[in-house]
Amino acid sequence: MAPETTSRPRLAPGCRLNERASQPRVLLMPERALRLNGPSLEIVERCDGTHTVQQIVSELQKLYSQAEPQKVEQDILGYLALLNEKRALDFE
Amino acid sequence: MSASISTPLALIAELTHRCPLHCVYCSNPLELTRRDSELPTEAWARVFREAAELGVLQADFTGGEPLARPDLSQLIRAARAAGLYVSLITSGLPLDEKRLDDLAQAGVDHIQVSFQGACEQSSLEFADAGVFAQKLRVTKWIKRHRIALTLNFVIHRQNLDQLEEMLALAEQIIPGRVEFAHVQYYGWAFSNLRSLLPTRAQLDRSLEFLKKAEELLRGRIRVEYVVPDYYAKYPKACMGGWGRKLMLITPRGDVLPCHAAASLPDMKFENVAEKPLRTIWHESPSFQKFRGEEWMPEPCRSCDRRSLDFGGCRCQALLLANDATVTDPVCSLAPQRHIVDELLAEVNAAPTMPVIAGEPTKIEWIYRSNRM
Ligand code: SF4
Ligand code: SF4
Numbered sequence: 461m462a463p464e465t466t467s468r469p470r471l472a473p474g475c476r477l478n479e480r481a482s483q484p485r486v487l488l489m490p491e492r493a494l495r496l497n498g499p500s501l502e503i504v505e506r507c508d509g510t511h512t513v514q515q516i517v518s519e520l521q522k523l524y525s526q527a528e529p530q531k532v533e534q535d536i537l538g539y540l541a542l543l544n545e546k547r548a549l550d551f552e
Numbered sequence: 553m554s555a556s557i558s559t560p561l562a563l564i565a566e567l568t569h570r571c572p573l574h575c576v577y578c579s580n581p582l583e584l585t586r587r588d589s590e591l592p593t594e595a596w597a598r599v600f601r602e603a604a605e606l607g608v609l610q611a612d613f614t615g616g617e618p619l620a621r622p623d624l625s626q627l628i629r630a631a632r633a634a635g636l637y638v639s640l641i642t643s644g645l646p647l648d649e650k651r652l653d654d655l656a657q658a659g660v661d662h663i664q665v666s667f668q669g670a671c672e673q674s675s676l677e678f679a680d681a682g683v684f685a686q687k688l689r690v691t692k693w694i695k696r697h698r699i700a701l702t703l704n705f706v707i708h709r710q711n712l713d714q715l716e717e718m719l720a721l722a723e724q725i726i727p728g729r730v731e732f733a734h735v736q737y738y739g740w741a742f743s744n745l746r747s748l749l750p751t752r753a754q755l756d757r758s759l760e761f762l763k764k765a766e767e768l769l770r771g772r773i774r775v776e777y778v779v780p781d782y783y784a785k786y787p788k789a790c791m792g793g794w795g796r797k798l799m800l801i802t803p804r805g806d807v808l809p810c811h812a813a814a815s816l817p818d819m820k821f822e823n824v825a826e827k828p829l830r831t832i833w834h835e836s837p838s839f840q841k842f843r844g845e846e847w848m849p850e851p852c853r854s855c856d857r858r859s860l861d862f863g864g865c866r867c868q869a870l871l872l873a874n875d876a877t878v879t880d881p882v883c884s885l886a887p888q889r890h891i892v893d894e895l896l897a898e899v900n901a902a903p904t905m906p907v908i909a910g911e912p913t914k915i916e917w918i919y920r921s922n923r924m
Contacts, residue, residue, distance in 0.1 A: 490662045491729075493609050
């Protein structure tokens with residue numbers, strides 16, 4: 461499901477980032493761990509139930525200003541939908 | 553030459569063998585560890601730290617029934633402090649709201665509640681305990697916390713006809729994840745094999761149903777299922793390969809490559825009290841024994857699938873062919889496949905007897921004992 465731009469994505473209950481600084485960042489969830497690279501980590505860190513999708517998009521567009529803004533938006537929406545389907549993310 | 557050794561991802565912590573239930577498919581060994589030999593709190597805490605150092609991300613607390621340990625909250629705290637993600641696999645007994653609050657406070661990330669079926673009669677028949685109503689209460693309480701919830705339906709010949717009701721139950725509870733897990737034939741389940749193995753027709757119907765359920769629940773509930781590999785063409789990659797991803801620690805602290813490894817003959821397992829986990833993972837003969845490809849017999853040795861299924865399950869080879877070093881007999885290429893085919897012919901010829909509400913079946917189950 462593609463998220464509404466005004467919704468506030470929040471990691472689902474029992475889904476969180478690992479806390480050990482010495483390890484690569486991963487998104488932990490039941491029976492699974494998703495490795496996070498630069499942009500996906502930037503996205504997941506903002507899925508705290510306070511940022512709207514629109515805010516996440518514009519913040520990342522600023523952060524990755526060399527990239528095509530529209531492409532950034534599409535990638536973010538696709539990634540949020542994927543996390544939602546894995547039941548790692550709720551849209552509040 | 554030793555095989556390259558990967559990092560373990562998860563630790564299965566069998567905290568105790570004590571359990572108030574008697575499931576006919578329990579994967580615990582037939583010989584259970586006594587309470588007075590269980591590892592104390594501090595020993596587990598050290599194990600969690602050593603596991604995290606080794607790269608482990610997740611700890612699955614299981615048993616027996618982990619709730620039988622009065623120090624469960626402390627154990628959760630210790631695993632979280634070590635940096636692990638903590639899953640609690642439980643029957644939901646004995647639990648009340650107050651204790652659940654404590655577990656949540658301690659930081660449990662995920663609770664998996666297992667179900668014998670979609671009605672009280674199933675609990676009585678398959679676990680010899682009326683625990684269904686309690687399980688429903690427990691799932692409601694869990695939903696009030698920010699804890700991931702999995703419903704785990706253990707399915708087999710005698711309850712495959714309840715899939716519809718199980719799905720309805722899942723839709724009513726809405727957990728994050730629901731697992732329909734066919735019984736795996738080890739431990740007590742192997743003792744009850746003929747009463748648990750589904751027919752081919754039952755299996756086909758169930759797979760079709762589960763595929764539809766997955767579609768129906770997409771985006772709402774993550775659906776997963778485990779099929780019995782007796783009906784498959786190739787074996788499952790047991791534990792993701794021997795000594796590759798997982799390790800299991802028994803209540804007394806023995807470190808095993810899988811649930812049933814203790815049943816293998818001539819295997820000596822190391823104990824966490826004697827050696828650091830890292831040394832055990834890298835060097836112990838039990839982990840080295842079936843790691844990589846050196847040990848493989850034909851037809852695995854020259855088979856293209858050997859890096860996918862690792863020759864199947866060693867314990868299954870032992871149980872079925874009486875030799876832990878042969879190709880898993882469930883593989884269609886295995887010289888011993890006829891053993892599985894004969895078993896399947898037998899169970900497919902026998903009649904199925906669905907569980908009728910309020911009425912026990914006439915099956916002579918071997919219930920998991922609690923004698924230690
Ligand atoms: S008896 Fe049932 S609930 Fe108890 S440990 Fe075995 S499978 Fe789990
Ligand atoms: S022969 Fe061995 S490696 Fe090949 S599919 Fe069968 S079990 Fe797997």
